[in-house]
Amino acid sequence: MTLEELLSQLGYAGSPCFLKRGDVRFETELGYGHIFRRAQERKKDPKDTTQPRWRAEGVYGVREMQEPHRFTPIVYVCTAPDDSAASELHRLLWNQDVAPYIIVHTTRGLVVYSGFNYGQSGKKSEPSGIIQALTDFDKAKSIVSLFHRRQIDEGQLWKHPELRVDPGGRVYHRLLASLRELDKSLQGGGLAKDVSHALIGKYVYLRYLRDRGILSDERLALWGLTADKIFGHKAQKGALATLSDKLDDWLNGEIFPLPFRGEGSPSPDQIQAVAGAFRGDEHIGGTVQTQLFDPYNFAFIPIETLSLVYEQFLHTEDPNKKKDAKDKKTKGRQEGAYYTPLPLVNFMLAGLERHRPLERGMKVFDPSSGSGSFLVQAYRLLIEKTFPVTQPKPKPSELRTLLEDSIFGCDVDGDACQVTQLSLLLTLLDYVEPPDLTGSMHSFKLPTLCETKIQKKLDEGHTPNLIKHNFFGIEPLLSAAVVGKQGAKANWKNQGFDWIVGNPPWKTIRPKKLGENDSPVWDWMETHEKTMPVGLNQAAQAFAWEAPRYLKAGGECALLVPAMGLFEEPSAEFRQKFFTAYQVHEAANFANLAEVLFDGRARVPAAAISYRSREEDAAPAENEAITVFSPFVVNQEATRPLAEGERGKIWSLSINGSEVRVIDQREAASGSGLPWKLAMWGSPWDERLLRRMESKWPSLRKLEAPWSSVCQQFVRTDESQILCVSEGLQIREEDGDDVDPVDEVCGQWTLEVPELDRFRHIFSFPSNALIKLDRDQYFALKGRIKRPILVSCSPQVIVSAARSFAVYSGQSIIVPPRQIGIVSNSGDRDMLKALSLFLSSDFAFYHQFFRSTELGVKRDRATLEALRQMPIPLTKLSRDELKKWVSLHGKLAKCAPKKIESGKKKKEQTEKDLFEQPDHNLDDLLVELNEMTADALGLTKEERRLVSDLVQVRYALNDGKRGEAAMREPKLKDLTAYAKALKDELDDFAGDFAGRSHKVTVATDEESGSAMLEIDFSTDHEAARKPVVMDATDAEAKSLRRTKTKMLDDEGAWQWTYFNRNLRIFKGRKTYVFKPLHYFHWTQSAALTDASQIIAETLSGT
Structure with a gap:
């Protein structure tokens, strides 16, 4: 089998999703071209023009359907003559860290490697990274079938457990883990943190220069040095000092200044430990284990990966800190710094590129640059667009000028600025040939981007591009940097930045406990409190307000901020004024990805907003709207967990059209969090239902007697105010300035809420959930005692903060904090x-x-304010009607609740021990309860489906879970019900137009795990009378599958499952819809939404 035959059998040949070496796209692919170009054997002699022993011949991937058509590599296809070359290829492409699979065509057959795992020789405990050992060509059919184009395009590849990608073995994880241990060991040995970081950072730099051929043996020999005196466990302190001086002079580097003499300087042993780690020695538990060969090659590791060393620097715990220290946050956490994963960096930059394409002469600024991920990628993009590979290579001086004129950043941490400088300079050197700068390039100097102590540069008026300073108050320094002259003042409308992009600190500023870098932010917040309000003193919101001030006219800003700012009640005023002041183009809400997006390092929901300043005094346009993207873990095809309860790691990030919504600017500027919740979880149908119920029935607030702070009691001012409501008592066991004694709780019972966490549908409290307050004295927060005590008397209802229960109790129970107590002022x-x-x-x-702001976004917790908005129809019931509810309550109170399986072990009680044995089936009683509730409210059939589909189906996807209720394959009755609801809605809209009605046919394809709908606006009323669902054996279904394949090919939508899991294609009077066979896509409420979208697109002609 030749290579061409292999590509043909795989279906890659001729596919627009296959980038073949020699094609311009392989060399220039946005974000990856520079990596693909290096995917071949590096010759030691640059003059050697013979064919490489091994190389990547092409890469197959998935490509977004919208501009700028981001590409995600999936399979490298490579050639190598023998096993040795194939093994070396695997090691080096593992260092590249971009494609999860590598198929190698050798003279004897095919080998498949993992691109995200590489086992070191001699370590039997490590996976080898080999997915399929050498298979001769006669038996290669299995490999071809596994990695065939259709398998990738339709998402079938990811369903094979043996092919699942484990990002934990990626080079960046391995390297960072080694560095973390190394840094911990160095600091534990007495080396100061700054010196440890400088030493490690310097070796990242040196190792890169060595592997790239810049520090060649010839160059070292000129300085009287040899490689073994710098790299490996024989490294010498004096040789390293000499090399540092030579490099500073030669390349004008001044990177990671390191003290070699005096107190605090690293010892020879410490230098050797670091040098050994970068040679491939793995530092474990304070000892160095020498490997049989070096796994890392920094010529292949992308600079973007190296810049994540910042995460290591800022998030390493201080080994000198006591284990019982109250503040266990690392420096990075204290400053609110979270590293930004590369898929997210590329996603945000792609958005900027859509709205304001980057080109030469434009300037980019990161107001919290961290490791420089955004700046490195922006500089790389600028180089690739300014100096295309099809044109002569740029001169080093041109690359330097482009960097100095275009890239700017600031950070409060000096280490971060150094890492950013390192990353940017290494990016520059990535494009320099010859790598050791010999010949006409011998006099080239790298720019100094950070602040300098060199007097000559200071005398020359050096202005750093990377400024170690708080963003608030940076204007004088930033003006000097942009203008290039100390003391200069910039005109931001003309000289400002075209792109401002970054991940500002996610930190709440506490005025009574200001950190080292908090005062400037707090001063800004106080100054702008009226015009630019900030919710909960969130620093990221202050950054969002301040950053656009430095934009050039027409410039675009993109920031990653905490997603709760879009939902939470304290940020309502922020939303009102922010979405009025700025034109927001896009908002990506990553709340459902919180558990996986940051690789386990953070679990705070994130959002990326892309926006720009309005023209002076310009009001929002009449039809201004915001595009909102709310990705769910289960719709990330390549990284979705295979089974319920699993958690994965995000190594790719795709935009799925089915998760895109549009919010009207006026809705966003209303300050309500509801539009954002609906964009993530709901539809206009849900909004209509909520508003109809809230206008039809009195709210809990209207039934609640107000609290009088003067009388210290609930005061009924209207006969409708029949209830008293309060949050629970915040009990303390210790006295203090902020508490008062609360003796009346002594000897009372209270609720141990965690005991109920594993149960749902609770209608009476089990004995183990009640505990006695048996101390002689308790305390509670001042001013928050009387109300909670009054709702802690029987009869009462206790409502869970998570809304997982609302239990009536005839026994007085002290309502716990955050839970809500309700009593009747007449004892009803x-x-x-x-x-x-x-x-x-x-x-x-x-x-x-x-x-509620947090449910479905951050944590399972609702507020009292949300409960007060609840429409209550019960006051309209007669006493006889109320008795039916009382009777049902008696039955439900005897039922054991449903237990939620959990990996965490609980106390060994059984449900039989905790609850009485019921006389009725719980499921049947719950159906009765929900029917009684719907009847009391007056819900329509469609509204009842909206409720049950969210609560019983889609909620199973909360918190990034893969819940079986949502992800199961739909049954025949489900598909039929969906099709009927869709048909009814479309027919209702069309009426008797032209004597036509909608014929709906569903053809399932279990092999691909998807189905296609054909909606024919037909005159054949008999054929259209009932929807038809066909399984894969039907002859007509086979015909429809052929139609499906041709249609997807014609539309270029082969990879719809990644980018639009509700794809619609219009062909004359027929509409075709493509969906995965997961139940949450086939609910009746989904049918209502789909019908609305089909109607809207038909009317608009899109």
Whole structure:
């Protein structure tokens, strides 16, 4: 089998998703061309023009359907003559860290390697990284079938457990883990943190120069040095000092200044440990284990990966800190710094490129540059666009000028600035040939981007591009940097930045406990409190306000901020004024990806916003809208977990059209968090239902007697105010300035809420969930005692903060903090029992889910304010009708709740021990409860489906989970119900137009895990009377599958499963819809949404 035959059998040949060496796209692919070009054997002699022993011949990947068509590499196809060359190829492409699979065509057959795992020789405990050992060509059919184009395009590749990608073995994880241990060891041995970081940073730089051929043997010999005196466990301190001086003079480097003499300088042993680590010795537990060969090659490791060393620097714990220290946060956490994963960096830059394409002469600024990930990628993009590979290579001086004129950043941490400088200079050197700068390039000097102590440069008026300074108050220094003259003042509209992009600190500023770098931010917040409000003193919101001030006219800003700012009540005023002041183009809400997006280093929901300043005094346009993208873990085809309960790691990030919504600017500027919740979880149908119910029925707030702070009691001012409501008592066991004694709770019972975490549908408290407050004295927060005490008397209802229960109790229970207590001011037990049932219904959870800021976004916790918005129909019931609720309550109170399986072990009680044995089936009673609730509210059939589909189906996807209720394959009855709901909605809209109705046919394809709908606006009423669902054996279904294949080919939508999991194609009077066979795509509420979108697109002609 020849290489060409292999490519043909794989289906790659001729595919627009296959980049073949020799084609311009392989060399120039945005974000990857520079990596692909290096994917071949590096010759020691640059003059050697013979064919490389091994090389990547092409790469197959997935490509986004919208501009700028981001590409994600999946499979490298390579050639190598023998096993040795193939093994070396594997090692070096593992260093590249871009493609998860590598197919190698050798003279004897095919080998498949993992591009994200490389096992070191001699370590039997490590996976080898070999997916499929050498297979001769006669037996290569299995490899071809596994990695065939269709397998990738349709997402089938990721369903094979043996092919699942484990990003934990990637080079960046291995390298960072080694550096973390090394840094910990150095600091534990007495080396100061700054010196340890400088030593490690310097060896990253030296190792890169060595592997790139810049520090050649010839260059070292000129300085009287040899490689073994610098690299490996025989490194010498004096030789390193000499090399540092020579490099500073030769390349004008001044990178990671390191003290070689005096107190605090690294010892020879410490230098040798670091040198050994960068040679491939792995530093484990304070000892160095020498490997049989060197796994790393910094000529192949992308600079983008190296810049993540910043994460290592800022997030390494201080080994001198006591284990019981109260503040266990690392320096990076204290400053609110979170590293930005590269898929997210590339996603945000692609958005900027869509709105304002980067070109020569434009300037980029990162107001919190960290490791420089954004700046490195922006500089790389600028180089690739300014100096295309099809044109002569740029001169080093041209690269330097481009860097000095275009790239700017600031950070409060000096280490971060040094890492950013290192990353940018290494990026520059990536494009320099010859690598050792001999011949006409011998006099070239690298720029000094950071602040300098060299007097000559200071005398020349050096202005750093990378400024160690707080962003708030940086204007004088930033002006000097942009203008290139100390003391200069910039005109930002003309001289400002075209792109401002970054990940500002996610930190809450505490005025009474200001950190080292907090005062300038807090001063800014106080100054701009009225015009630029900030919710919860969140620093990232202050950055979002301040950054656009430095934009050039027409410039674009993109920042990664905490997503809760889009939802939480304290940020309502921020949203009102921010979305009015700025034109926001896009907002990406990554809340569902919080557990996987940051590789486990952070679990705070993130959002990326792309926006620009309005023209002076310009009001928002009449039809201004914001495009919102809310990705779910289960729709990330390549990284979705295979089974419920699994957590993966994101190594790619795709935009799925089915998750894109549009929010009207006026809605965003209303300050409400509801539009953002609906964009993530709901639809206009849900909004209409919420608003209809809230206008039809009195809210809990209207039924609640207000609290009088003067009388210290609930005061009823209207006969409708039949309830008293309060959050629970915040009990303390220790006295203090902020508490008062609360003796009345002594001897009382309270609720141990964690005991109920593993249960749902709770209608009475088990004995193990109640604990006695048996101390002689307790305390509670001042001014927050009387109200909680008054709602802690029987009869009462206790509502969970997570809305997982609302239990009536005839026994007095002290309501715990964050939970909510409700009592009747007339002691109406029947009303309280009915209320407890109503608040336990699916509708109550549905309502709270949308109205609470954190449910479905951050954590399972709702607010009292959200509960007060709940529409309550119970006051309109007669006493006889109320008795039906009381009777149902009696039955449900005897039922054991449903247990949620968890990996965490709980106490060894059984449900039989905790609850009475019921006389009725819980599921049947829950159906009755939800029907009674829907009847009381007056919900339509469609509205009932909206409620049940969210609560019983889609909620299973909360928190990035792969819940079986949502991800199971839809049954025949589900598909039929979906098709009927879709048809009914479309027919209702069309009426009797031209005597036509909609014929809906569903053809399932279990092999691809998807189905296609054909919607024919037909005159054949009999054929259209009932929807038809066909399985894979039907002859007509086979015909439709052929139609599907041709249609996807014609539309160039082969990879729809990655980018639009609700793809619609219009062909005359027929509409075709493509969906995965996961139930949450096939609910009846999904049918309503799909019908609305089909109608809208038909009317708009799109």
